[in-house]
Each structure stands twice: as structure tokens, then as C-alpha cells.
Amino acid sequence: xxxxxxxxxxxxxxxxxxxxxxxxxxxxxxxxxxxxxxxxxxxxxxxxxxxxxxxxxxxxxxxxxxxxxxxxxxxxxxxxxxxxxxxxxxxxxxxxxxxxxxxxxxxxxxxxxxxxxxxxxxxxxxxxxxxxxxxxxxxxxxxxxxxxxxxxxxxxxxxxxxxxxxxxxxxxxxxxxxxxxxxxxxxxxxxxxxxxxxxxxxxxxxxxxxxxxxxxxxxxxxxxxxxxxxxxxxxxxxxxxxxxxxxxxxxxxxxxxxxxxxxxxxxxxxxxxxxxxxxxxxxxxxxxxxxxxxxxxxxxxxxxxxxxxxxxxxxxxxxxxxxxxxxxxxxxxxxxxxxxxxxxxxxxxxxxxxxxxxxxxxxxxxxxxxxxxxxxxxxxxxxxxxxxxxxxxxxxxx
Numbered sequence: 101x102x103x104x105x106x107x108x109x110x111x112x113x114x115x116x117x118x119x120x121x122x123x124x125x126x127x128x129x130x131x132x133x134x135x136x137x138x139x140x141x142x143x144x145x146x147x148x149x150x151x152x153x154x155x156x157x158x159x160x161x162x163x164x165x166x167x168x169x170x171x172x173x174x175x176x177x178x179x180x181x182x183x184x185x186x187x188x189x190x191x192x193x194x195x196x197x198x199x200x201x202x203x204x205x206x207x208x209x210x211x212x213x214x215x216x217x218x219x220x221x222x223x224x225x226x227x228x229x230x231x232x233x234x235x236x237x238x239x240x241x242x243x244x245x246x247x248x249x250x251x252x253x254x255x256x257x258x259x260x261x262x263x264x265x266x267x268x269x270x271x272x273x274x275x276x277x278x279x280x281x282x283x284x285x286x287x288x289x290x291x292x293x294x295x296x297x298x299x300x301x302x303x304x305x306x307x308x309x310x311x312x313x314x315x316x317x318x319x320x321x322x323x324x325x326x327x328x329x330x331x332x333x334x335x336x337x338x339x340x341x342x343x344x345x346x347x348x349x350x351x352x353x354x355x356x357x358x359x360x361x362x363x364x365x366x367x368x369x370x371x372x373x374x375x376x377x378x379x380x381x382x383x384x385x386x387x388x389x390x391x392x393x394x395x396x397x398x399x400x401x402x403x404x405x406x407x408x409x410x411x412x413x414x415x416x417x418x419x420x421x422x423x424x425x426x427x428x429x430x431x432x433x434x435x436x437x438x439x440x441x442x443x444x445x446x447x448x449x450x451x452x453x454x455x456x457x458x459x460x461x462x463x464x465x466x467x468x469x470x471x472x473x474x475x476x477x478x479x480x481x482x483x484x485x486x487x488x489x490x491x492x493x494x495x496x497x498x
Contacts, residue, residue: 101364101418102364102415102416102417102418102421102454102458102460102461103364103367103370103415103416103460104413104414104415104416104455104461104464105370105373105374105413105414105415106412106413106464106467107373107408107411107412107413107414108373109373109378109408109409110408110409110410110411110412111409111410112352112353113352113353114348114406114409114410116345116348116349116406116409120298120302120402121302121345121406122302123184123299123302123303123305123306124302124305124306124309124342124345124349126184126306128200129180129306129307129309129310130310130313131200132179132180132183132200132203132307133176133179133180133307133310135200135201135203135204136168136179136235138168138169139168141314141317141318142162142163142164142165142166142167142173142311142314143162143163143166144160144161144162144163144314144315144318144319145160145161145162145163145437145439146158146159146160147159147160147161147432147436147437148434148435148436149432149433149434149435149436150428150432150433150436151476152434153433154452154453154456155456155471155472156470156471156472156473156474156475156476157472157473157474157475158327158474158475158476159452159476159478160327160475160476160477160478161429161439161449161477161478161479161480162311162314162315162477162478162479162480163439163480164311164445164479164480164481164482164483165439165440165441165442165445165480165482165483165484166483168231170224170227170228170231171224171442171482171483171484171485172224172227172228172445172481172482172483172485173224173308173311173339173479173481173482174224174225174227174228174291175228175231175232176307176308176310176311177225177228177291177303177304177305177306177307177308177338177342178219178225178228178229178231178232178289178291178304178307179228179231179232179235179307180303180304180306180307181289181300181301181303181304181307182217182229182232182233182236182289183200183203183232184300184303185215185287185289185300185303186198186203186208186212186215186236189212189215190202190208190211190212193211193212194211203236204235204236206237208236209236209237209238214238214239215238215287216238216239216240216241216284216285216286216287217229217232217233217238217239217240217241217286217287217288217289218240218241218242218243218277218280218281218286218287218288218289219242219243219277219288219289219290219291220243220244220245220266220270220273220274220276220277220290220292221242221243221244221256221273222244222245222248222252222270222335222392222393222394222395222396223244223248223249223252223255223256223392223393223485224252224393224444224481224482224485225291226242226243226244226256226261226263227242227252227255227256227259229242229261229289230242230256230259230260230261231259233259233260233261234259234260234261239260239261239262240259240260240261240262241261241262241263241264241280241286242256242261242262242263242264243263243264243265243266243273243276243277243280244256244263244264244265244266244273245265245266245268245269245270245272245273245395246265246266246267246268247388247392247395248265248392249392249486249488249489251485251486251487251488252392252485252486253265255485264276264280269387269395269397270335270387270395270396270397271382271396271397271398274290274292274294277290278294278297288300289304290304291304291305291336291338291400292336292338292396292400292403293400293401293402293403294400294401295401298401298402301338301400301402301403302402304338305338305339305341305342305345305402305403306342308338308339308342308343309342309345309346311479312342312343312346312347313346315477316350325347325350325351325354325355325356326475327356327475327476327477328356328357328469328473328474328475328476329356329357329358329359329468329470329474329475329476329477330343330347330356330357330358330359330476330477331359331361331448331449331451331452331476331477331478331479332344332358332359332360332361332448332479333360333361333362333391333394333444333445333447333448333451333479333481334360334361334362334369334394335362335366335393335394335395335396335444336368336396336398336399336400336403337360337368337369337399337400337403337404337407338400338402338403339481340358340360340369340403340407340411341400341402341403341404341406341407343358344358344406344407344409344410344411345406345410347410348406348409348410355410356477357412357413357468357469358410358411358412358413359411359412359413359414359415359451359455359468360407360411360413360414360415361415361416361417361447361448361450361451362394362414362415362416362417362447363385363389363391363394363395363416363417363418363419363422363447364385364389364416364417364418364419365383365385365386365387365388365389365395365419366383366385366387366389366391366394366395366396366397367383367385367414367416368380368381368382368383368396368397368398368399369399369404369407369411369414370414370415370416371383371384372399372404372408373408373411373414378408380398380399380401380404382397382398383396383397383398389419389422389443390419390422390423390443390489390493391419391422391443391444391446391447392443392444392486393442393443393444393481393482393485394444394447412468413464413468415451415454415455415464417447417450417451417454418454419443421450421451421453421454422443422446422447422450423493424450424453425441425446425447425448425449425450425453426441426442426443426446426490426493426494427493427494428449428453429441429446429449429480430494430496431494439480440483440484440490441480441482441483441484442482442483442484442485442486442490443486443489443493444481444482444485445479445480445481445482445483446480447481448478448479448480448481449478449480452476452478455468455470456470
């Protein structure tokens with residue numbers, strides 16, 4: 101059953117000035133992404149027919165299924181984190197500045213030697229780490245939970261990485277990577293933070309902000325965000341934290357309403373929002389949603405403080421709404437473009453559909469001010485990363 105809760109801890113003007121969040125203020129984030137071969141901003145699409153059906157002014161979709169041929173946004177974070185790690189190692193060892201232009205010319209690899217990058221993943225982040233590791237001529241070992249579908253495993257191995265399947269959940273996989281990396285001297289590039297491991301997840305989150313800068317450029321807005329409500333799907337919360345940081349620091353009290361969307365079966369951020377002390381809680385669900393990339397049991401310790409202070413509302417959605425969203429993207433009405441969206445990619449639209457259609461959400465609609473003048477932003481974070489599931493749900497090949 102879909103549920104929601106407004107964030108009683110949300111602040112009008114939260115401050116994210118502590119050293120843990122310094123990476124967000126780096127000035128080289130977009131420069132790194134522009135240096136990647138094949139980089140181009142992903143499209144921001146307008147869905148006027150869907151907007152009319154739902155009774156709102158605009159629905160726009162940032163379509164990340166086109167991102168660098170990887171069909172998902174995760175490469176923005178993984179690429180920036182690997183670049184920053186190599187830069188840091190170079191400058192620590194040699195005391196000389198390391199420029200982006202040096203990243204792909206072979207000098208870093210020859211001077212620094214072999215660096216094995218590793219991570220835990222439900223699919224997209226691991227593939228992104230493997231992709232970037234290959235670009236800088238370094239090996240990668242990617243760990244996946246046992247319920248990861250074969251197509252996602254194959255997409256990672258095609259990037260040249262070794263894949264290790266771990267018995268258990270995503271959280272079990274994170275723990276296994278931490279142990280193995282320590283034993284083997286490997287470097288973890290994780291999008292979730294935990295005690296003692298904060299710097300690299302901060303780089304990952306900072307990398308995601310390129311997407312929101314692209315959105316703002318496309319909207320040609322300077323003094324206002326150009327949108328009223330943003331739906332942001334979450335696993336451990338790194339992407340949601342990046343969105344929250346961006347809109348809070350960019351627009352302060354004039355920011356759009358931010359809505360976090362999770363599967364009913366993996367709602368760790370909602371559980372944390374409901375906690376009496378405002379601290380992290382794990383989901384009570386079994387983490388078996390079809391939204392595989394969001395099947396995470398515990399929030400990132402770095403992401404949660406940002407989300408806690410800046411997110412307006414948390415909601416959990418059923419797989420049924422996810423399936424409806426995938427089909428609505430693929431089979432548009434009127435002049436709306438068709439969009440190929442995987443299960444996790446469609447979660448934002450699933451949240452919007454639930455908000456507009458569920459009777460139990462009437463109070464939420466009123467409090468959010470959802471009406472005929474509302475401008476909605478959705479993020480399609482992935483394409484059809486599981487072709488078998490996609491065809492089963494949508495009835496067509498991607």
C-alpha cells in the first residue's frame with residue numbers, strides 16, 4: 101500500500117556548510133563530465149498530454165536513459181569519484197597538480213601503478229564504476245546481491261569487470277566489499293557512506309549535481325527554479341541528497357517542493373523520517389521490489405542529514421504503480437514523446453501517479469498545493485536495464 105509522511109524536520113533555510121559536504125562546492129565537476137568522450141546533456145522532455153490528464157500545468161522528464169551509452173545517471177557520480185581519487189593520490193605522492201587532461205593519457209596509470217576499484221551495486225552504479233575504471237585503464241571488481249538479474253551482471257562484465265555474487269541483500273553486499281577491499285588493498289568507490297568512509301561517497305553525490313545544472317540550463321531560469329515539485333527516487337539516498345543540496349543551496353526558501361519516492365518494500369528513508377530522534381532507521385521490508393536499484397535497506401550516513409533537513413515529503417509506492425508508470429512512459433498519449441524507462445527509472449512517475457490518483461493522498465495534494473498551475477519535474481534515472489522484466493511489463497522489447 102502506498103504511504104506518505106511530511107518531513108517534520110525539514111528546515112526553511114538549512115545549512116550544509118560542514119566539511120563533509122565540501123565536495124559539492126568543487127568547481128571541476130562539470131569540467132570532468134565534459135571531458136568524457138561522448139558527453140552531451142541528456143534531454144529534458146515535456147509531456148503536455150500527461151500534464152493535462154493529471155490536472156497540472158507541466159510535466160517535464162529528465163531522461164537519463166541516454167547518458168553516455170550506459171542507460172543510467174550513475175556514471176556522473178562514479179566518474180567524478182574515480183577522477184578525484186586519482187587526483188588526490190597523484191598530488192599526495194608527487195606534490196604536483198593533477199589536471200583533468202592527464203586522466204586519460206596513461207601517465208597516471210604508469211606513475212601510480214595498478215589500482216583495483218571495487219563496489220557493491222544493484223546494477224547501475226557497478227556498471228558505471230567498471231566503465232570509468234576501464235577508461236583509466238584500471239581493473240574493477242563489482243559485487244552484486246544474489247537477486248541481481250543476469251542482464252545487469254552481463255552489462256557489468258561487458259565493461260571488463262569481474263563480478264562477485266553475494267548471498268544476501270544489498271546491505272550484506274556492502275559489508276562483504278568492505279572486508280574484501282581491506283584484505284586485498286582495493287579501493288572502494290561506493291555511493292553509500294558509512295562510519296569511516298565518507299569522502300568518496302561525497303564525491304559521488306557531488307557528481308550527480310551536473311544533472312541538475314543541465315536541467316537549469318535547459319529551463320533557462322536564473323531567479324527561480326522553473327518547477328514547483330520534484331520527485332526524486334531513492335535507494336540509500338545519495339541521489340536524493342544531491343538534489344536536495346542543489347535546490348536548497350540554489351534557491352533557499354524559494355526552492356521547489358522535494359518529494360522522496362521509495363518502494364514499499366525498501367523504504368529506509370521513510371522509516372528514518374518517522375523515527376522519534378531523527379536518526380537513521382533500516383527498512384522493515386524484504387527489499388524485493390521490482391525497482392531493483394532502490395532495494396536498499398539502510399540510508400547513507402552522509403546523505404541522510406541533507407535529506408532530513410531539506411526534503412519536504414517521503415512516500416512509498418507499490419510495484420503496481422511502477423508498472424503503470426513504465427507503461428505510461430512507453431505508450432504516450434497525444435504529442436507526448438515515448439520514453440523507455442526501467443523499473444527504478446519510473447519510480448518518480450509512479451510517485452506522481454499515486455499522489456494524483458490515491459484517495460488517501462488527498463491531504464498531501466492539498467498541503468503541497470498541487471493544482472492546475474503546478475510544474476512537475478521527474479527524473480527517468482535508467483532505461484531498460486532488465487530487458488526480460490521490461491518486456492514482461494510493457495509487452496515490447498526496449
